[in-house]
Amino acid sequence: MTVIKGMPENDGFTKNGDNSYFSEANGGRQEEIIRFDNVGISYNGIPVVKDVSFSAFSGEILGIVGESGSGKSTLIKAAMGLLGDSGLVTKGDIYYKPGSHTDKNLKDTIDGKEDLGRINLTELTNRELRRLCGTEMGMIFQNAGSSFCPIRTVGKQLYEAMREHGRVSDQGFGRSISASEFRVRALELLEKLGFDDGDRILESYPFELSGGMQQRVGIAAAMLPGPKVLFADEPTSALDVSVQRQVVDEMLMVRKNFGTTIIIVTHNIGVIRAMADRVLVMKDGMIVECGDTLRVLNNPKEAYTKKLLAAVPVLRR
Amino acid sequence: MESILYAENLTRVFSRKGQQELVAVDHVSFELFPGECLGIIGESGSGKSTIAGLVTRLIDPTEGRIVLEGRDITTLRGKELRDIYKTIQLVFQTPAESFDPRCSLGDGIGESLVNSGMRRSEAGREVERLLDECGLDKSFAGKYPFEVSGGQCQRAAIARALAIKPKVLVCDEATSSLDVTIQKDIMELLMELRKKKGNDLSILFICHDIALVQQFCDRVLVMCHGRVAEEGIPDDIVRNPGNEYTKRLIESIL
Structure with a gap:
């Protein structure tokens, strides 16, 4: 059998009857939640991603370096529909498996579009995809501080995001959520994510928070609508080393408390070592190597991975 | 010493x-x-x-x-x-921004040589030598900052900093x-x-x-x-x- 780089055959995952993968290696059963199948992406006609296939599983942290x-x-921008006018998925499919859907919004969106319980994100219109963004898939960026409006408090902005992207379900989230209900929910979430003073955070303007705190609030904002997948695009790159650890700890807390699948894109090997279960190494739009993080970092097989790891300055303690 | x-x-x-x-800086003393x-x-x-x-x-x-x-x-x-x-010369964090976008890398590197009294033709040869010293081909002298990668541009910035020794x-x-x-x-x-x-x-x-x-x-x-x-x-x-x-x-x- 030909093993496609990135696909999880080698990492203890088994194929289901519906062609998806699962694993029972780490205690509970891990289901495939998002899958890139032979994806090619171009910007202005120039291919930047070529024939990439990989999967991420429930509760897994997958690093892409x-x-x-x-x-x-x-890759992650394509899943979130953030490629802009010049970017295009030219081939392949990106599948998302929502699991049980109690959410009316989601039900309306995927009605008739499911294939074996999965939705092909590349076939959705922008409007349909937007309904999944926030509630099903969240994203944090390199500089979360600049994605906040500078003249309104963090609390007001999170409330607005919650009304716009929150779940519309029997529990009364989404447009129907009241300010007081939001506050209870937001404070509960901030507490779960290790913030000591949630009230102060909600009352603060973005500039009153440090860079690290802004990034942590960015993670909390992404988690507020309760997504199952969190995409993190270089979430620690703009931060000092001492603050990077706090952000990594917070993402680990997200996985522990909510079982969220996290796909983290970074060039920082230290961050990958600290949090990822599996890692994909990319070069020139293709996957060079994929596997268990410790295996790839301690015993890389491919020449490029070896070169990349050798270039990382290591502290001699 | x-x-x-x-x-x-x-x-x-x-x-x-x-x-x-x-x-920003509070009574700092050091020697190099x-x-x-x-x-x-x-x-x-x-x-x-x-x-x-x-x-x-x-x-x-x-x-x-x-x-x-x-x-x-x-x-x-x-x-x-x-x-x-x-x-004393400085090498900055973002090499592309430290070069004039309208001047070629060779002109950027050669400017300080010409300013220090070197003839233009001589400066041209010295620029090629400096580029070579910093691991770049002499063709880079004719390239603009936006035409080269970050690493190549930083090599050129180091060549520029070293130009007047x-x-x-x-x-x-x-x-x-x-x-x-x-x-x-x-x-x-x-x-x-x-x-x-x-x-x-x-x-x-x-x-x-x-x-x-x-x-x-x-x-x-x-x-x-x-x-x-x-x-x-x-x-x-x-x-x-x-x-x-x-x-x-x-x-x-x-």
């Missing part, structure tokens, strides 16, 4:  | 109307010896880059003294100030915007230059990556809130930090 221009950020 | 660069009680206060004064590489590490806002600006006189100190090659340069103006750049090179986060593999290439280039030039080139290496400083520098200053928290040999500081701040900084490395 590579140099600038390797196409790692483009 | 006499130091080539000496900073004494260097202080810079930024004040804006209606706002609290910000002491010929052939030495001195690292300065610290978090954002600790005053590292302000020090780079102060010792190259791009920023005026509020207090303190800067001595370059035995000469006090703290208050120099005009031609006298311009002359210090024959001795300075004795002190200040690298302000010179590799921070580059990918790790390119960063390694640039560090190898700097190491090669150090070996080749011996005591004729001293480097002030400002960086937030302690591992890189440990690999490259002879001594290191750890900065915290504008002050020197600790000073010493990188290996000693990493293994036995004598200061709470340094300890926390090292422990937080992933």
Whole structure:
């Protein structure tokens, strides 16, 4: 059997009857939640991602590493529909498996579009995809501080995002959520994510928070609508080393408390070592190597991975 | 041995109307010896880059003294100030932004040579030699900053800084915007230059990556809130930090 780089055959995952994968290796059963199948992406006709296939599983942290221009950020932007006018998924499919859907919004969106319980994200219109963004798939960016409006408090902005992207279900989230209900929910979430003073955070303007705190609030904002998948695009790159650890700890807390699947794109091997279960190494739009994080970092098989790891300055303690 | 660069009680206060004064650099003193590489590490806002600006006189100190090659340069103006750049040069974090986008890399590198009195034809040949010294083909002289990669542009920036044979090179986060593999290439280039030039080139290496400083520098200053928290040999500081701040900084490395 030909093993396609990135596909999980080698990492203890088994194929289901519906062609998806699962694993029972780490205690509970892990189902495939998002899958890239032979995906090619171009910007202005120039291919930047070429024939990439991989899957991420429930509760898994998947790291994607590579140099600038390797196409790692483009992959997650494609899933979120953030390629812009010049970017296009030219081939392949990106499947998302929503699991049980109690959410009316989601039900309306995927009605008739499911294939074996999965939705092909590349076939959705922008409007349909937007309904999944927030509630099903969240994203945090390199500089969360700049994605906040500078003249309104964090609390007001999170409330607005919650009304816009929150779940519309029997529990009364989404447009129907009241300000007081939002506050209870937001404070509960901030507490779960290790914030000591949630009230102060909600009352603060973005500039009153440090860079690290802004990034942590960005993660909390993405988690508020309760997504099952969190995409993180270089979430620690703009931060000092001492603050990077706090952000990594917060993402680990997200997985622990909510079982969220996290796909983290970074060039920082230290961040990958600290949090990822599996890692994909990308170069020139293709997957060079994929596997269990410790295996890839301690015993890389491919020449490029070896070169990349050898270039990382290591502290001699 | 006499130091080539000496900073004494260097202080810079930024004040804006209606706002609290910000002491970016607070009574910092250090010496850089010929052939030495001195690292300065610290978090954002600790005053590292302000020090780079102060010792190259791009920023005026509020207090303190800067001595370059035995000469006090703290208050120099005009031609006298311009002359210090024959001795001290700066390499910036973002190479593409440090070149004029409308000039080719060759023109950018050659400008200082021509300004120092070299004939244009001679400067052209010297630019090619400098590019070669920094690992670039001579065809790069005709390229514009936007036509080359970040790593190539930084090599050209180093070639430009070395053009008039300075004795002190200040690298302000010179590799921070580059990918790790390119960063390694640039560090190898700097190491090669150090070996080749011996005591004729001293480097002030400002960086937030302690591992890189440990690999490259002879001594290191750890900065915290504008002050020197600790000073010493990188290996000693990493293994036995004598200061709470340094300890926390090292422990937080992933």
